[in-house]
Amino acid sequence: xxxxxxxxxxxxxxxxxxxxxxxxxxxxxxxxxxxxxxxxxxxxxxxxxxxxxxxxxxxxxxxxxxxxxxxxxxxxxxxxxxxxxxxxxxxxxxxxxxxxxxxxxxxxxxxxxxxxxxxxxxxxxxxxxxxxxxxxxxxxxxxxxxxxxxxxxxxxxxxxxxxxxxxxxxxxxxxxxxxxxxxxxxxxxxxxxxxxxxxxxxxxxxxxxxxxxxxxxxxxxxxxxxxxxxxxxxxxxxxxxxxxxxx
Amino acid sequence: xxxxxxxxxxxxxxxxxxxxxxxxxxxxxxxxxxxxxxxxxxxxxxxxxxxxxxxxxxxxxxxxxxxxxxxxxxxxxxxxxxxxxxxxxxxxxxxxxxxxxxxxxxxxxxxxxxxxxxxxxxxxxxxxxxxxxxxxxxxxxxxxxxxxxxxxxxxxxxxxxxxxxxxxxxxxxxxxxxxxxxxxxxxxxxxxxxxxxxxxxxxxxxxxxxxxxxxxxxxxxxxxxxxxxxxxxxxxxxxxxxxxxxxxxxxxxxxxxxxxxxxxxxxxxxxxxxxxxxxxxxxxxxxxxxxxxxxxxxxxxxxxxxxxxxxxxxxxxxxxxxxxxxxxxxxxxxxxxxxxxxxxxxxxxxxxxxxxxxxxxxxxxxxxxxxxxxxxxxxxxxxxxxxxxxxxxxxxxxxxxxxxxxxxxxxxxxxxxxxxxxxxxxxxxxxxxxxxxxxxxx
Numbered sequence: 001x002x003x004x005x006x007x008x009x010x011x012x013x014x015x016x017x018x019x020x021x022x023x024x025x026x027x028x029x030x031x032x033x034x035x036x037x038x039x040x041x042x043x044x045x046x047x048x049x050x051x052x053x054x055x056x057x058x059x060x061x062x063x064x065x066x067x068x069x070x071x072x073x074x075x076x077x078x079x080x081x082x083x084x085x086x087x088x089x090x091x092x093x094x095x096x097x098x099x100x101x102x103x104x105x106x107x108x109x110x111x112x113x114x115x116x117x118x119x120x121x122x123x124x125x126x127x128x129x130x131x132x133x134x135x136x137x138x139x140x141x142x143x144x145x146x147x148x149x150x151x152x153x154x155x156x157x158x159x160x161x162x163x164x165x166x167x168x169x170x171x172x173x174x175x176x177x178x179x180x181x182x183x184x185x186x187x188x189x190x191x192x193x194x195x196x197x198x199x200x201x202x203x204x205x206x207x208x209x210x211x212x213x214x215x216x217x218x219x220x221x222x223x224x225x226x227x228x229x230x231x232x233x234x235x236x237x238x239x240x241x242x243x244x245x246x247x
Numbered sequence: 248x249x250x251x252x253x254x255x256x257x258x259x260x261x262x263x264x265x266x267x268x269x270x271x272x273x274x275x276x277x278x279x280x281x282x283x284x285x286x287x288x289x290x291x292x293x294x295x296x297x298x299x300x301x302x303x304x305x306x307x308x309x310x311x312x313x314x315x316x317x318x319x320x321x322x323x324x325x326x327x328x329x330x331x332x333x334x335x336x337x338x339x340x341x342x343x344x345x346x347x348x349x350x351x352x353x354x355x356x357x358x359x360x361x362x363x364x365x366x367x368x369x370x371x372x373x374x375x376x377x378x379x380x381x382x383x384x385x386x387x388x389x390x391x392x393x394x395x396x397x398x399x400x401x402x403x404x405x406x407x408x409x410x411x412x413x414x415x416x417x418x419x420x421x422x423x424x425x426x427x428x429x430x431x432x433x434x435x436x437x438x439x440x441x442x443x444x445x446x447x448x449x450x451x452x453x454x455x456x457x458x459x460x461x462x463x464x465x466x467x468x469x470x471x472x473x474x475x476x477x478x479x480x481x482x483x484x485x486x487x488x489x490x491x492x493x494x495x496x497x498x499x500x501x502x503x504x505x506x507x508x509x510x511x512x513x514x515x516x517x518x519x520x521x522x523x524x525x526x527x528x529x530x531x532x533x534x535x536x537x538x539x540x541x542x543x544x545x546x547x548x549x550x551x552x553x554x555x556x557x558x559x560x561x562x563x564x565x566x567x568x569x570x571x572x573x574x575x576x577x578x579x580x581x582x583x584x585x586x587x588x589x590x591x592x593x594x595x596x597x598x599x600x601x602x603x604x605x606x607x608x609x610x611x612x613x614x615x616x617x618x619x620x621x622x623x624x625x626x627x628x629x630x631x632x633x634x635x636x637x638x639x640x641x642x643x644x645x646x647x648x649x650x651x652x653x654x655x656x657x658x659x660x661x662x663x664x665x666x667x668x669x670x671x672x673x674x675x676x677x678x679x680x681x682x683x684x685x686x687x688x689x
Contacts, residue, residue, distance in 0.1 A: 026613045034614050041606040059311050059604060080607025107428045108609075226621075 016099040023074025023100055032186045033076055039220055039229045040135055040240065041080055044162050047216060047242045048131060051160050060085035068129040068154060070119050071137035075101035075112065082110045089129070090114045091122060123150040130156055135164040139197050145206045152210025158247030161212055164220075164240040168197035171236040200235055212243035283439035286315040288600070288610070289432055290446040291418040291455055293318030295332075295395075296572035296589040297448030298402035298411075302345045303597035305409040307689035308604050314411045315442070317434055318449075321403070321415035329476055329548040331394045331508035333358070333500065335587040336387055340686035341594055350401040356503045357388035359485030367493060392487075392500045392508060421445065423459055423566055430567040430611070444611035445568050446596070451558070453574035459565040465558025465577070470495055471518035473511040475550035476502065477533070480542025483507055490536070497536050506547070511536065518552040563624055564616040569596055575623070594681035595622045601689045622679065
């Protein structure tokens with residue numbers, strides 16, 4: 001391969017490299033996301049091992065499963081899933097995110113199919129997956145029901161979908177908006193709009209209309225003493241739903 | 248190591264002329280360096296902690312997870328400095344879970360009870376202030392004594408059987424980097440190894456700790472521990488004795504056969520003098536302290552004086568680096584807890600790495616290592632303070648302090664609940680105990 005000659009390209013690559021460092025610095029701007037990652041990975045992996053009869057202790061527990069990670073960002077969730085053997089498609093509408101994710105996957109020596117595209121476009125193209133993930137995205141989309149329907153379309157018979165999002169409660173306003181964005185400054189202000197948050201009930205109805213049945217739901221709470229997120233019954237703020245399509 | 252020699256060749260050719268890049272290597276910026284050997288975890292130091300961690304990781308994560316241990320001592324034979332170790336019940340469970348205990352069980356002497364006395368060297372009577380029946384649960388002694396050599400041999404053999412790569416060489420240096428997917432480590436002979444995590448199990452004067460810029464706080468006790476082995480006429484019946492003599496504790500720890508391991512504390516100067524004595528003079532000094540209750544005694548094997556100190560590393564982790572065992576902390580041997588603390592590090596770090604890797608997470612990242620540090624640092628500080636306090640209380644000629652400690656020990660002796668807690672704490676079974684120490688597989 002000849003060396004790059006265009007200075008524009010080099011500048012772009014430098015910018016993405018800096019962005020990648022930000023995405024992947026577990027103590028930097030994305031610290032909250034990295035702290036949140038183990039708990040959602042655990043839920044996805046457990047549900048997948050149950051659904052597809054895999055051994056949770058194996059390092060290639062997800063081998064051969066085709067997974068779609070919608071809103072993959074810099075690839076923080078896609079990479080561990082690929083490491084567990086899954087064949088991952090990471091989709092994000094932001095081209096810069098996709099460039100960052102590609103760059104980092106190459107550094108990590110992982111083969112991930114990153115695409116700058118949307119869930120709708122993938123559904124239109126007739127893509128099908130064993131597992132569709134919509135982790136921390138439904139609170140950002142314009143039409144939740146339509147989005148869930150298009151994601152659900154892509155779940156193969158016998159497959160599953162996992163959704164993680166924020167509930168629309170007084171508590172979530174206090175913690176996720178006031179707490180996380182204004183007091184603790186974990187997230188930039190304006191990251192979330194509270195009125196776009198979705199209740200578990202609304203989400204379950206949307207999933208059922210898409211032909212999926214909710215088989216598990218759990219709350220996620222932050223334990224400040226251990227500085228760790230953990231599974232809880234309390235679904236007032238962060239929560240995850242696991243839904244399956246009959247085979 | 249074919250790729251290594253090729254690697255070195257290509258670099259020297261690159262230096263000679265820009266046009267002479269060997270085929271297969273790109274000329275350019277980022278990918279100029281040829282690919283080094285890769286491993287998932289590189290452990291520097293093949294002592295108890297390093298080998299036990301390597302075995303635990305392979306057993307938990309399987310053959311696709313590459314574990315390498317580098318230690319120049321692998322090239323040496325006859326690992327006999329005559330030292331022995333007390334293996335607490337929790338540590339024994341870890342060795343059982345790893346499948347190495349069976350191989351050493353015959354060389355391990357259970358400690359069936361323990362006697363603590365407080366006296367001056369030539370006191371005819373040594374009043375007993377504390378006795379322990381040494382069982383944490385029926386049939387499970389709270390500790391075993393074992394010589395280091397057979398245990399290291401059993402661990403080395405198990406590590407080989409589990410497919411751990413053992414390299415008989417030292418970690419030369421590495422370049423600390425904040426954000427990178429691997430840490431490039433230079434080994435003395437094999438060249439560069441790119442690892443996701445470097446574990447410093449390289450002892451109290453850890454070179455890796457120093458290179459990573461982690462300070463270590465502590466102090467010297469101006470005491471040395473004289474270590475030797477004694478054979479005696481009568482059977483010890485599995486009894487351990489700790490005599491608090493004015494210069495510090497004198498411990499008689501039962502070994503298999505009619506033998507005991509001696510850990511004998513003196514001031515540094517006095518210890519150096521005693522170690523240098525002729526055999527006959529040494530025998531006199533030894534017998535004055537040992538007593539005649541086990542009949543005739545004879546010092547067998549080498550005798551050495553080890554300086555005593557307390558030090559705890561300010562951090563147990565750095566970017567893609569974790570410290571375990573003596574590299575993280577050295578405490579006073581008064582309570583025989585040094586090795587057991589190292590194995591607690593092993594159990595905690597193994598569990599943290601296995602949990603992360605099973606989620607597909609990179610085990611060398613800060614979040615993963617931070618969990619290990621939180622788990623171990625508080626416990627270590629507490630144990631350091633406790634052993635330091637014990638030593639200060641007991642290494643003393645003051646009669647007032649002697650009265651205080653004797654009343655204290657007498658009270659402990661009369662309160663079964665407190666005594667039970669002491670035994671369980673000494674056995675390593677108190678607090679948030681990692682799985683391996685509870686005898687559970689990862």
